[in-house]
Amino acid sequence: MDNFEFYAPTRMIFGKDTHLQVGKIIKEYGFKKVLVHFGGNSAKKSGLLDTVLQALDQEGIAYVTLGGVQANPTLSMARQGIELCKKEGVEMVLAVGGGSVIDSSKCIADGVGNPDVDVWKFFTKEAVPKKALPVGTILTLSASGSEMSNSCVITNEEGGLKRGFNSVTHRPLFSICNPELTYTVSKFQTGCGTVDIMMHTMERYFGLGEGTLVTDRIAEGLLKSVIEAGKIADQEPCNYEARANLMWAGSLSHNDLTHAGRSFFMQVHQLEHELSGMYPRIAHGAGLSALWPSWARYVCPSAVERFAQFAVRVWNVEMDFENPMKTALAGIQATEDFFASLDMPVNLRQLEVSPDALDELAEKCTFFGKRTLPGLKVLGKEDILAIYRAAMGKG
Amino acid sequence: MDNFEFYAPTRMIFGKDTHLQVGKIIKEYGFKKVLVHFGGNSAKKSGLLDTVLQALDQEGIAYVTLGGVQANPTLSMARQGIELCKKEGVEMVLAVGGGSVIDSSKCIADGVGNPDVDVWKFFTKEAVPKKALPVGTILTLSASGSEMSNSCVITNEEGGLKRGFNSVTHRPLFSICNPELTYTVSKFQTGCGTVDIMMHTMERYFGLGEGTLVTDRIAEGLLKSVIEAGKIADQEPCNYEARANLMWAGSLSHNDLTHAGRSFFMQVHQLEHELSGMYPRIAHGAGLSALWPSWARYVCPSAVERFAQFAVRVWNVEMDFENPMKTALAGIQATEDFFASLDMPVNLRQLEVSPDALDELAEKCTFFGKRTLPGLKVLGKEDILAIYRAAMGKG
Numbered sequence: 001m002d003n004f005e006f007y008a009p010t011r012m013i014f015g016k017d018t019h020l021q022v023g024k025i026i027k028e029y030g031f032k033k034v035l036v037h038f039g040g041n042s043a044k045k046s047g048l049l050d051t052v053l054q055a056l057d058q059e060g061i062a063y064v065t066l067g068g069v070q071a072n073p074t075l076s077m078a079r080q081g082i083e084l085c086k087k088e089g090v091e092m093v094l095a096v097g098g099g100s101v102i103d104s105s106k107c108i109a110d111g112v113g114n115p116d117v118d119v120w121k122f123f124t125k126e127a128v129p130k131k132a133l134p135v136g137t138i139l140t141l142s143a144s145g146s147e148m149s150n151s152c153v154i155t156n157e158e159g160g161l162k163r164g165f166n167s168v169t170h171r172p173l174f175s176i177c178n179p180e181l182t183y184t185v186s187k188f189q190t191g192c193g194t195v196d197i198m199m200h201t202m203e204r205y206f207g208l209g210e211g212t213l214v215t216d217r218i219a220e221g222l223l224k225s226v227i228e229a230g231k232i233a234d235q236e237p238c239n240y241e242a243r244a245n246l247m248w249a250g251s252l253s254h255n256d257l258t259h260a261g262r263s264f265f266m267q268v269h270q271l272e273h274e275l276s277g278m279y280p281r282i283a284h285g286a287g288l289s290a291l292w293p294s295w296a297r298y299v300c301p302s303a304v305e306r307f308a309q310f311a312v313r314v315w316n317v318e319m320d321f322e323n324p325m326k327t328a329l330a331g332i333q334a335t336e337d338f339f340a341s342l343d344m345p346v347n348l349r350q351l352e353v354s355p356d357a358l359d360e361l362a363e364k365c366t367f368f369g370k371r372t373l374p375g376l377k378v379l380g381k382e383d384i385l386a387i388y389r390a391a392m393g394k395g
Numbered sequence: 396m397d398n399f400e401f402y403a404p405t406r407m408i409f410g411k412d413t414h415l416q417v418g419k420i421i422k423e424y425g426f427k428k429v430l431v432h433f434g435g436n437s438a439k440k441s442g443l444l445d446t447v448l449q450a451l452d453q454e455g456i457a458y459v460t461l462g463g464v465q466a467n468p469t470l471s472m473a474r475q476g477i478e479l480c481k482k483e484g485v486e487m488v489l490a491v492g493g494g495s496v497i498d499s500s501k502c503i504a505d506g507v508g509n510p511d512v513d514v515w516k517f518f519t520k521e522a523v524p525k526k527a528l529p530v531g532t533i534l535t536l537s538a539s540g541s542e543m544s545n546s547c548v549i550t551n552e553e554g555g556l557k558r559g560f561n562s563v564t565h566r567p568l569f570s571i572c573n574p575e576l577t578y579t580v581s582k583f584q585t586g587c588g589t590v591d592i593m594m595h596t597m598e599r600y601f602g603l604g605e606g607t608l609v610t611d612r613i614a615e616g617l618l619k620s621v622i623e624a625g626k627i628a629d630q631e632p633c634n635y636e637a638r639a640n641l642m643w644a645g646s647l648s649h650n651d652l653t654h655a656g657r658s659f660f661m662q663v664h665q666l667e668h669e670l671s672g673m674y675p676r677i678a679h680g681a682g683l684s685a686l687w688p689s690w691a692r693y694v695c696p697s698a699v700e701r702f703a704q705f706a707v708r709v710w711n712v713e714m715d716f717e718n719p720m721k722t723a724l725a726g727i728q729a730t731e732d733f734f735a736s737l738d739m740p741v742n743l744r745q746l747e748v749s750p751d752a753l754d755e756l757a758e759k760c761t762f763f764g765k766r767t768l769p770g771l772k773v774l775g776k777e778d779i780l781a782i783y784r785a786a787m788g789k790g
Contacts, residue, residue: 001639003410008403014655015398211636213620214644221612228608241606244396248655249609260409260643 001211001261008255010148011174014248016240018178019138022052022094023059025174026136031091033062034136037081037105038096039069043140046184052096052138064088069097072280073104075120075156082111082119085133092173095137099144102137106152106170109133113169123154123163132169138176141185142247143193143285145200145254147175162277177251179243187234191342192285194230194246198223199268199288200253206299206306206376207264219258220313222249227314227338234342267373268295271387274365275353282351289344290351293336294391297329302377304328348391358388396606396656403650405543406569409643411635413573414533417447417489418454420569421531426486428457429531432476432500433491434464438535441579447491447533459483464492467675468499470515470551477506477514480528487568490532494539497532501547501565504528508564518549518558527564533571536580537642538588538680540595540649542570557672572646574638582629586737587680589625589641593618594663594683595648601694601701601771602659614653615708617644622709622733629737662768663690666782669760670748677746684739685746688731689786692724697772699723743786753783 013021026034036052043049044067056063066081085093085108095105111119113132121127137147146152150171153164185193205219226249232242252258272287300307308324311317311331320327336346345351362385366372373379379387408416421429431447438444439462451458461476480488480503490500506514508527516522532542541547545566548559580588600614621644627637647653667682695702703719706712706726715721731741740746757780761767768774774782 001410001636001643003413004407006407006409007405009406010402011404012401014401015396018398211639213623213636213640214617214647217616217620218613218647221616222609225608225612241396241608244606244656245608248396252609252613261639 002209002263004260006256006260007168008148008171008257010172010255012148012177012251013174014177015244016178016180018176019048019052019181020055022136022138022176023055023057023061025176026056026061026092026094027059029092029134029173031061031134033064033088033090035081035085035088035090035093035108036063036065036096037069037093037101037108038065038067039098039101040067042184043067043096048138048140048181049096052094063094064090069101069104071100071283072155072162072276073100073107075107075154078104078107078111078119078154081105081108085112086115090133092134092136095135096140098139098141099146102135102144102146102172103152103154105135105137106132106146107154109135110152110167110169120156122167123156123165125165129167129169134173136174136176137172138178138181139247140181141189141193142182142243142250143196145197145250147172147177148251148255151254160277162273175251177247179240179247182243182247183238185237187237187343189283190230190233190237191344192283193250194226194233194342195285195289195339195344197226197246197250197253199292201226201258202292203266203268204259204262204264205310206303207259207262208376209262212261215258215260215262216309222253222258223314225249226253230342265374267375267379268292270365270373271295271384274361277364278357278361279351279353286345286351289339290346290348291387291391292339293332293346294387296332296335298383298387298390299375299377300325300328300332306376307331347393348388353392355392358385358392361388397604397658399655401651401655402563403543403566403652405567405650407543407572407646408569409572410639411573411575413571414443414447414576415450417531417533417571418450418452418456420571421451421456421487421489422454424487424529424568426456426529428459428483428485430476430480430483430485430488430503431458431460431491432464432488432496432503433460433462434493434496435462437579438462438491443533443535443576444491447489458489459485464496464499466495466678467550467557467671468495468502470502470549473499473502473506473514473549476500476503480507481510485528487529487531490530491535493534493536494541497530497539497541497567498547498549500530500532501527501541502549504530505547505562505564515551517562518551518560520560524562524564529568531569531571532567533573533576534642535576536584536588537577537638537645538591540592540645542567542572543646543650545651546649555672557668570646572642574635574642577638577642578633580632582632582738584678585625585628585632586739587678588645589621589628589737590680590684590734590739592621592641592645592648594687596621596653597687598661598663599654599657599659600705601698602654602657603771604657607656610653610655610657611704615705617648617653618709620644621648625737660769662770662774663687665760665768666690666779669756672759673752673756674746674748681740681746684734685741685743686782686786687734688727688741689782691727691730693778693782693785694770694772695720695723695727701771702726742788743783748787750787753780753787756783
């Protein structure tokens with residue numbers, strides 16, 4: 001069990017109708033003016049935005065609004081938010097949406113908190129934010145875990161660079177999580193969210209570390225419950241318990257709980273970042289789903305016991321003591337079958353990726369030969385290419 | 396899944412040699428003078444206290460010390476600490492010890508933070524603390540979970556009243572958890588700690604609530620790993636992985652994670668508080684261990700499915716679908732056997748409790764007829780007496 005720090009100070013306000021409290025909550029903290037940041041038209045059409053603004057009005061909290069955040073939130077949108085906050089003397093950012101809106105809000109908060117530094121420098125690791133505006137969230141999508149995490153990913157349109165960095169300034173002050181607000185999430189986006197949540201836990205689970213009994217059991221338990229809840233939410237979008245368990249699992253899967261005492265690198269996320277970087281139409285969860293089975297089969301021989309543990313404990317596969325590899329592969333197959341049962345892609349052909357693109361993807365994923373990806377098996381360019389190819393070959 | 400708030404902002408610094416960083420950590424926060432609060436002679440003898448004071452010296456942090464906290468920390472000791480802090484202009488309290496030292500520190504912090512209110516009034520619920528000094532901890536015992544919890548229990552020697560209350564002011568600012576510092580914990584105290592950690596999770600698990608998939612799985616996972624680590628620590632006191640997993644599980648079992656979406660009342664803790672109130676020689680963990688099997692068998696018929704789930708998922712009992720009660724009881728038996736395997740008492744006779752005391756214990760536990768204990772089965776005086784009697788009858 002490696003040494004670690006765990007610090008997840010976000011106040012989570014969870015359950016039915018909790019978003020109606022947002023005005024009261026912000027007032028408690030004493031903020032007088034907020035930026036309400038949101039995405040496309042769904043927050044408007046659903047009436048959620050109006051409800052939120054009313055709740056602020058009722059408590060006499062002033063606000064400015066900025067909508068239009070899209071998937072893969074952009075630097076230019078964040079810059080717009082930073083200027084607006086400075087001009088209007090905003091004291092906190094209220095994100096109403098999913099991971100993209102929350103990440104855009106975190107970026108704005110970093111920018112306002114450090115007026116002398118160009119905010120992009122934090123993403124290129126040229127500078128470190130010293131403080132930030134507080135961010136509160138009203139979550140509308142169970143997937144990214146950004147509502148409780150220290151991460152933030154932004155795309156700089158100049159050069160199409162998608163970069164993320166972790167910072168203690170990124171932990172939201174509070175997150176309001178009402179599972180009912182996710183009833184209208186489409187079947188496809190629900191599937192993407194289920195995959196994303198599982199992958200946040202699995203990437204850590206298949207990281208490095210020994211003797212992490214507690215962390216392993218928590219990860220396995222989270223996965224089992226996400227599988228159960230994900231199945232139900234796929235079929236019954238307005239099932240409260242399913243939506244609630246997905247939402248809570250989403251926050252816990254990315255708040256550092258699932259890697260306490262372990263080190264990890266998120267190899268599949270790295271492979272996927274290149275993919276959706278080149279094909280922006282590919283949703284993050286769908287890209288992960290399409291890559292994971294091939295990644296797992298490639299890495300499995302280097303960590304048969306770990307994959308067998310996953311198969312037995314998460315998927316109730318019976319251990320084949322004479323042939324642990326068989327058990328390990330059965331767990332990978334069960335995962336692939338589960339993704340497919342949610343109509344998620346399990347290969348790159350389903351995503352219409354061109355075979356000609358694979359070499360470039362692999363090249364980019366190594367930062368043009370500048371890095372390998374650490375993990376259960378260290379992946380160099382040839383390994384990465386083999387995984388991309390395997391992901392093309394199937395289906 | 397009930398609505399809930401989850402807020403556990405303590406920064407956990409976990410692992411080997413982490414206590415050596417204490418001076419640096421406190422300096423980061425900018426505190427210039429601290430109260431170092433500790434227990435008996437073990438912190439002195441082991442050299443831990445000297446090490447801590449040296450670490451403070453190295454960073455130029457001034458301190459005063461106050462030792463002598465005992466099990467069931469007293470109000471008079473806390474009052475002494477409050478006076479000392481006021482006189483010396485202390486800015487934070489550093490607890491070096493287990494739950495008793497940490498609870499005493501929390502009480503001191505409440506007292507100093509609210510100089511116009513008698514600190515005992517917080518425990519009698521006549522007043523609510525508005526602020527408190529920050530508390531940091533260096534943990535030396537895996538048991539209470541106080542290092543990450545919002546609870547605090549103090550005994551007022553006048554009248555022998557043991558009272559607790561929960562407050563956001565009780566969440567430590569940081570906790571330094573070095574499992575190596577628990578190598579010297581005796582076999583008996585290790586057993587008590589294992590039982591206490593399990594019971595913090597089990598009391599929530601056997602609370603009320605439905606559809607808490609994630610919370611159930613986390614609770615079951617914690618229990619499985621505590622059982623595994625507890626067994627090893629019992630036999631190999633210097634096994635790092637065992638001590639580390641016990642320590643981390645102890646913090647997570649009482650930080651509210653294991654009841655997210657559920658309500659609970661801790662019936663067994665209530666039964667035990669009266670017991671160790673009347674017999675101060677009885678250690679908390681030993682009291683819990685002696686009472687739980689009888690409590691469980693009494694309540695089980697009201698919640699057969701829940702106890703069967705516990706048996707199957709925590710103890711790997713095979714489900715008897717024709718007779719779920721048989722499965723449920725097998726899980727209780729397995730728990731009792733496990734406690735016994737740690738040389739923990741599993742009945743009140745082993746604790747030399749007098750049969751004549753039972754009626755008074757039951758009477759006190761209902762606050763002299765003023766309350767019943769809510770839960771899977773609501774317990775009135777006759778129920779409580781029946782449980783105490785069953786706990787005497789066996790063994």
